[in-house]
Amino acid sequence: MxxxxxxxxxxxxxxxxxxxxxxxxxxxxxxxxxxxxxxxxxxxxxxxxxxxxxxxxxxxxxxxxxxxxxxxxxxxxxxxxxxxxxxxxxxxxxxxxxxxxxxxxxxxxxxxxxxxxxxxxxxxxxxxxxxxxxxxxxDDDRYICYDYIAFNRGGKHEIDYIKTEDDFVREIWFYSSDRIDGNTPVKDACAVSILSENQLSDFDYSQTMARFKTIHEMEHRGMKGLFAHDYTTAGNPKHYKFRTTSLYRERSKPxxxxxxxxxxxxxxxxxxxxxxxxxxxxxxxxxxxxxxx
Incomplete structure (x- = not known):
C-alpha cells in the first residue's frame, strides 16, 4: 500500500x-x-x-x-x-x-x-x-448545455463566433468540422445555453429547438446558405436554406x-x-x- x-x-x-x-x-x-x-x-x-x-x-x-x-x-x-x-x-x-x-x-x-x-x-x-x-x-441549479450541430449545407462562411442576449443559445461557436478529414472550410457549430433542470425536459429547450434557434440567429444577422445559381425576378441572388443535423448534447452538472x-x-x-x-x-x-x- x-x-x-x-x-x-x-x-x-x-x-x-x-x-x-x-x-x-x-x-x-x-x-x-x-x-x-x-x-x-x-x-x-x-x-x-x-x-x-x-x-x-x-x-x-x-x-x-x-x-x-x-x-x-x-x-x-x-x-x-x-x-x-x-x-x-x-x-x-x-x-x-x-x-x-x-x-x-x-x-x-x-x-x-x-x-x-x-x-x-x-x-x-x-x-x-x-x-x-x-x-x-x-450553489446553482442551472446547467451549461452544449448542443453540437452539423451543417450539411451552408457550412462555408467566415464567422467564428456569435453572442446573443438570451440564456437559450447564448453563444454560438463555429469550428472546422470534425466529420471531415483535414482542415476543411466546412464549419459545424456548438450552441451554448444556460438552462434550469425543468427546462432540460421541456421540448422548447431541446436539441431540436437549439438547432432552429441557431439558424434563426444566423439568418437574422444576414448569413445565407449556398448560392443557388439563380436569381429572383427582381435580380436578387437566390440561396439555399441551411441544412443541419443535431449531433449530440453535452451538459455540465450544477x-x-x-x-x-x-x-x-x-x-x-x-x-x-x-x-x-x-x-x-x-x-x-x-x-x-x-x-x-
Whole structure:
C-alpha cells in the first residue's frame, strides 16, 4: 500500500494546476476536460511550458474577439507532464475512488487497482469519488448545455463566433468540422445555453429547438446558405436554406457547496488566475522534460 503526505483529488483545470504547481500526486475517476472553446486571456504567458504565444482573433459581426491559449490544450500539457513524472499514477484508468476515513481504494470496472493513505487531501470535485465530502447546499441549479450541430449545407462562411442576449443559445461557436478529414472550410457549430433542470425536459429547450434557434440567429444577422445559381425576378441572388443535423448534447452538472467529511480534507478556495501566476516557478521541476520541446 502506498502512502502520500498530500494528494489532489479531481481532474478540472484548477485541480491539475494545483497538483502541478505544488508537485502533488493527482488522482481522479471522472475526467473533467475543459470545454473546447474555453480560452485563457490573451495576455497569459505560457512560454515556461514551451507553448508559443499565439493570440487568436475570432471573426464576429462586431469587433474581432481576441482569445488566448485553449484551456483544453493547457490541461492536456500539464496532465502529460504530471504523468511522465509519476505524479498521476493512475492517469484515466480509475473508474471509482472510495475513502473510508483511513484508506483510499481505487478501482476500475473489473477490480481494485490501488490502495493508498494520505496525511492531507485537497479536493476539487469528482462525482465518482465518495467519502471525501458531503453535499452542503446547491450553489446553482442551472446547467451549461452544449448542443453540437452539423451543417450539411451552408457550412462555408467566415464567422467564428456569435453572442446573443438570451440564456437559450447564448453563444454560438463555429469550428472546422470534425466529420471531415483535414482542415476543411466546412464549419459545424456548438450552441451554448444556460438552462434550469425543468427546462432540460421541456421540448422548447431541446436539441431540436437549439438547432432552429441557431439558424434563426444566423439568418437574422444576414448569413445565407449556398448560392443557388439563380436569381429572383427582381435580380436578387437566390440561396439555399441551411441544412443541419443535431449531433449530440453535452451538459455540465450544477455547482454544489461541499463540506469535508474529515479534518485532513481541504477544499481549496483559490482562483485559476492565482494558480496560473505560480506556473513559471513550478516549471523548474520539469526542466529536464521541457528542454526538449
Amino acid at each position: 502506498s502512502r502520500y503526505d498530500k494528494v489532489v483529488i479531481g481532474s478540472s483545470l484548477k485541480a491539475v494546476l494545483y497538483a502541478f504547481t505544488n508537485n502533488y500526486p493527482l488522482f481522479f475517476a471522472e475526467e473533467r476536460r475543459p470545454f473546447r472553446f474555453d480560452y485563457l486571456e490573451p495576455d497569459v504567458d505560457l512560454s515556461c511550458l514551451k507553448i508559443p504565444r499565439a493570440a487568436k482573433s475570432l471573426t464576429t459581426f462586431h469587433e474581432a474577439k481576441v482569445v488566448g491559449y485553449s484551456k483544453e490544450f493547457l490541461w492536456e500539457r500539464l496532465l502529460f507532464l504530471l504523468a511522465v513524472e509519476g505524479r498521476s499514477p493512475l492517469s484515466n484508468l480509475c473508474g471509482t475512488i472510495r475513502y473510508d476515513g483511513n484508506t483510499v481504494t481505487c478501482s476500475n470496472e473489473y477490480s481494485k487497482i490501488m490502495e493508498f493513505t494520505f496525511d492531507e487531501c485537497f479536493y476539487f470535485g469528482d462525482d465518482n469519488a465518495t467519502g471525501f465530502v458531503g453535499q452542503k447546499s446547491l 455547482k454544489h457547496e461541499y463540506e469535508p467529511e474529515a479534518p485532513n480534507i481541504t477544499i481549496p478556495q483559490i482562483s485559476e488566475q492565482d494558480l496560473l501566476q505560480d506556473l513559471e516557478p513550478a516549471c523548474v521541476a520539469y526542466d529536464r522534460l521541457l528542454r526538449y520541446w
